[in-house]
Every structure is written in C-alpha cells, then in structure tokens.
Amino acid sequence: MLRDDLQRNRPCVAIILLNYNNYQDTIACVETLRRIDYSNWVIVIVDNHSPNTSFAELKKLEEGNIHVIDSGRNGGFAFGNNIGIRYALENGANYVLLLNNDTLVEPDFLSIMIGQGVYQAKGDITTCRIMYNDDRSKVWYAGGDIDWNNLRAIHRKINKTYSLCENKPEEVSFISGCCMMISREFIEQNGMLPEEYFMYYEDMDYCQHARECGAKLVYIPSAVIYHCVGAAGGGADSPFFIEWSARSRRQFYRKYKSNIPWYRRWLVVILCEVRQIISLICKGNLVQGFYAYIRSCQGR
Numbered sequence: 001m002l003r004d005d006l007q008r009n010r011p012c013v014a015i016i017l018l019n020y021n022n023y024q025d026t027i028a029c030v031e032t033l034r035r036i037d038y039s040n041w042v043i044v045i046v047d048n049h050s051p052n053t054s055f056a057e058l059k060k061l062e063e064g065n066i067h068v069i070d071s072g073r074n075g076g077f078a079f080g081n082n083i084g085i086r087y088a089l090e091n092g093a094n095y096v097l098l099l100n101n102d103t104l105v106e107p108d109f110l111s112i113m114i115g116q117g118v119y120q121a122k123g124d125i126t127t128c129r130i131m132y133n134d135d136r137s138k139v140w141y142a143g144g145d146i147d148w149n150n151l152r153a154i155h156r157k158i159n160k161t162y163s164l165c166e167n168k169p170e171e172v173s174f175i176s177g178c179c180m181m182i183s184r185e186f187i188e189q190n191g192m193l194p195e196e197y198f199m200y201y202e203d204m205d206y207c208q209h210a211r212e213c214g215a216k217l218v219y220i221p222s223a224v225i226y227h228c229v230g231a232a233g234g235g236a237d238s239p240f241f242i243e244w245s246a247r248s249r250r251q252f253y254r255k256y257k258s259n260i261p262w263y264r265r266w267l268v269v270i271l272c273e274v275r276q277i278i279s280l281i282c283k284g285n286l287v288q289g290f291y292a293y294i295r296s297c298q299g300r
Contacts, residue, residue, distance in 0.1 A: 123218030
C-alpha cells in the first residue's frame with residue numbers, strides 16, 4: 001500500500017518513473033527526489049520489461065514509499081505510465097506526477113508545483129520549468145503550444161537563457177510528458193494516457209484531449225527540474241526517433257485533423273512528410289534514417 005499518513009493539508013503525490021534499460025538514470029533521479037522538501041510523496045517505478053538487469057537493480061531501491069513494478073511487456077510510454085497511474089490511484093494518491101527518469105530535480109520543485117499550480121492557479125494538469133542538465137542556464141521547456149500547421153509541439157524559449165523576471169504562472173496548450181502532474185479527479189473523469197502511441201505524441205494527445213474536456217493546463221516557471229535530453233530514445237537523429245515520431249504524428253493527425261481547416265489538411269500532411277525527408281538529407285543520416293522512415297510508413 002502507499003503511505004497511510006496522508007497529511008491533512010498536503011495531498012499525496014505519486015511520482016511515476018518509467019524505466020527501460022537505463023536504471024542508472026532512474027537511480028540518480030530517485031536520489032534527488034529523496035531530498036525534496038515536500039513530505040507527502042511516493043515513488044512508483046515501472047520497469048517496462050527491460051531485457052537487462054534494470055528490474056533487479058531497481059528492486060534494491062524498494063522501501064516504504066518507493067515501489068517497483070515490472071510491466072510484463074514493453075508496451076511503450078503510455079502503457080508503462082498507465083500501469084503506474086493505476087497503482088497510484090488504487091492506493092490513494094491525490095495527484096500523479098509523470099516524471100522522466102532521466103531528470104534531476106530541485107528540492108523545492110514539488111512544493112512549488114503544489115502551492116502555485118494546485119492551490120493558486122487551480123490547474124488540472126500542471127508542469128514546471130525544464131532546463132538542460134548539461135547546461136543548466138538554458139531552457140528546454142518554459143511553457144508550450146501545439147503547432148497545428150506542422151503537427152508538433154512547440155517548447156517556448158527553448159535553448160534560450162532564462163530570465164527570472166518571467167516567473168509568473170501561465171496557462172498553456174501543451175505540457176511535456178517529461179513532467180506532467182495530473183489530478184486524480186481529472187483522470188477518473190477523463191481517462192489516462194492514450195496507449196495507441198508507442199512513443200511520442202502521447203503527451204500532445206493528452207493535452208489536446210484535456211483542453212477539449214475543459215481542463216486547465218498550467219505552467220509554473222519557479223519550479224525547476226533538469227533534463228538529460230535524448231537518453232531514452234537516442235536523440236532526435238536516431239532511427240528510433242525518426243520511425244516512432246513519424247508514426248505517432250500520423251496517428252495524431254488522424255485523430256485530431258478536425259482542428260485543421262479542411263482545405264489545409266492535405267497541405268499540412270504533405271509539408272510534414274517533405275520536411276522529414278529534407279531533414280534526413282540535411283543531417284547526413286540518409287541510409288539509417290531512410291529505412292526508419294520507410295518502417296514508419298509500413299507500420300500504420
């Protein structure tokens with residue numbers, strides 16, 4: 001069971017970490033989470049059936065408020081996180097926080113997200129500022145939007161130096177699955193992550209679904225974490241990313257194309273495919289990238 005000592009004025013937050021093969025990153029993330037100043041938390045680690053020794057290594061972390069689960073199969077990002085979400089809700093969590101296992105956190109990040117995001121801004125889904133870990137002065141995510149012309153998510157201020165004068169919470173249309181805190185009430189009323197995506201776009205889908213349900217998505221810039229970008233999928237130039245991002249983009253389009261004016265839909269689709277091919281050529285990743293792109297077309 002999760003912790004029974006729910007504090008009267010502090011909701012229980014279940015932090016979901018999804019692991020696949022890279023247990024070293026997960027352990028490093030847990031070590032920073034153990035030092036946070038918010039007291040009413042649990043960690044649910046879901047190993048997505050890693051073929052290496054991840055599950056055995058992560059089991060060593062298990063104690064009263066840290067739980068480790070084997071997913072049984074690698075069903076992708078949403079599949080694995082949903083296992084953690086179910087476990088958390090069944091055991092009394094008030095909020096679930098989806099957190100990439102390749103992140104490190106500031107000690108006060110969760111206290112700020114609860115205080116400013118839940119109590120002040122009253123967000124159904126909230127997030128924080130995400131900085132690059134290898135250069136902590138540069139932004140990876142500082143709020144986000146869905147770009148319907150290019151069928152992708154936009155990270156505001158990405159690669160820019162952050163200014164402390166921009167610390168006011170604001171509503172956004174896209175929250176990255178890298179750090180996404182969701183209220184129990186919203187999940188119970190509107191469901192969990194969409195499992196039709198194996199990897200990528202599931203957070204974009206969930207945000208769009210949430211907005212269509214009337215939810216409030218809030219970005220809290222004064223809460224900060226650091227992201228080791230690309231650790232899970234090998235980076236944006238990898239065949240894995242090329243294949244699964246292309247597949248998921250097409251899935252997202254089929255599901256939400258009504259948000260694009262009918263007379264522009266095919267133009268948007270064609271431009272996305274052309275842009276992908278040009279990117280393969282420009283980045284010198286033509287052979288492996290081309291085969292990954294072909295696989296994405298075959299796996300509709």
